[in-house]
Amino acid sequence: MSKRLLISLCALALTSGTQALAQTSSSAPKGPYLTYHLSGQATYTRIKSAGEKFSPSLFQFRADIEAIEGPLDGIGLQGVLGVPISDDQKNDLTLDIKQQSAVYITLSNPDYEAGDIRVSVLLGYASTQLETHLPSLGGPHKERLKGFSYGFSIQDRVMEGKNYYWAFDCARYFKDDNVRIDGCGLGVSYAF
């Protein structure tokens, strides 16, 4: 169900983007219409549940594509893949994020120019696989929590004339009555 939803969203966004870019291409002169970013971030998470807080950490790979001309100017699509760095333990319970993936529509300032701080809003869907292991109750148990996710991203050029950026992202990956998963990451992004 959720995989189908993710695929549908990606397809919808890409189709819409392609169509809009095609329209732009037919009416506008030459120029680069898309920009691509790849980034890696160390992400500190905060998982709140049953009155406790756990903070396993992740390394997130982010890749995004963003239109810089036409009606889709400032709008992009971002994919996130997170892999575990460290778990967290409390009361003999080990909690780890085994894997995380997310897809976002990114909304950035269309008037962004080189040298500006780039601020983006992220709206999307995230899937986080948690593993809990409480030895007194047996072996580890994995549970995948999926749902609406949102956040923001701030990027600033590391050095004039270079395509490297500092990137700071924060997002809420999941929230319901039982569990809340938030995270903030700091890393480096490269723009193509």
Add this chain to the structure above:
Amino acid sequence: MRSNHLVSVLPLTACRWGKSLGMALFLGLGAVTLIGCGSEGDSARIAQTIDASKNGVTQIALKENEGYAHFKGSLQLNLIGSNDQQVTTNLNRKATWTLSDPSLGSIKEGLFTAAGAVGELIVTAEYAGLSVSQNLIVSDADLESISVDTATSAVDECQNASFTATALFDNGLTLEYPLTWVVTQGQSIARFPDEQRGELRTTNSGTVQVVARGKNNSGETISSAPFSLTINDSLVDISLTSDKALEMREGDSATLTVTGTYQDNHTANIFANTTLSANPRDAVSIEGAKIQAKKGSYTGTNVVVTGACGGLSKALTLVVLKQRIESIEIKNSNGGTNNLSVTQGSNLELKITATFTDNSTDNNYTHKVRWSIDESQSDDFDRDLITLDQTGKLSVSADLDLILNQQIGLVVRAEVLNDDDQVATNPDGELLVDEITVIVRP
């Protein structure tokens, strides 16, 4: 430069996006779709496992029960968790409860509520990966009799008494069943505020008889045998107090407390059992323990609030005042404030409009007002021929002999006085004073 740009990011972005309605619709639809997807995954299992790590629970079990529920009733199940030291904890609220046949009822926090159908189902409680189940029969057994149970046969007046009842069915079981509670004798001294609950509220001493009633499957009422309860005449004094000053302004509210003192010198809050009344009734409103001043006067309206229980009563006298005045303004009788004039041989009636702190107004405010003509700001005039009384009436004698086009400018001043006959102030400390210029013409 950069910070300026940051500030302008969102408005600019919105502006640019605003150019494309289709794009905005697409994004809106996308966001709504995402939010509408909701959340997936057994997050309760995560929360339960974390909870288990804190309370050390390693085993769970359902507390022994009849395994029967009536199709009109309910059954409270209890999931008990225990740690290695066999210390137990109730997990009803934390566990995940499921029914094998939801058409027979619903379950929340262990309370099974029958849906009116008969059958058999399996109730399962899960906690942190542990699971336990039991069979539950939803029965249409017929109500045969009801017996009232209570721990005591006497209670102090102006106190409450709790009752429980056992419903016996024709299959020999006692099941939880919806019952109503009625006072059959002594309704004037005790009552059940909620007939579905066996909480009796007493208001005086004496003897009351209580029954529990339920309907059998044929709709006939089955009553318990009357249970006789003695209400002791043990109240020796009551006190009625307010948590705020006894002088209240319109709109102010306070909380009342009624305390009873008993023969053995113990005291209890008996507010819920006390009958409260106020005289005059329209001066205040009483809702529960909250009293609110509604209608006062400038001099203060005395309101006697009386609390009565157990044949005793106590009165509390409150004073309700009008709201404080924020400002005053002098006007003529038509409400005008500009170009006021009076001709020789006639009068001008001035009035004060008072504006209160809640922005309500009194267009003829007269309480403790001092009127005067400010001679230092006025033209010379004959005090015998031009007079201003303390009702605001400016009189010009016909004997005043003004030549053509001659005018006398008067500055009329009004002051609101306090109880010490000093000029009163508003809540901000400003003097309640107003002045207006009146021209005397031939």
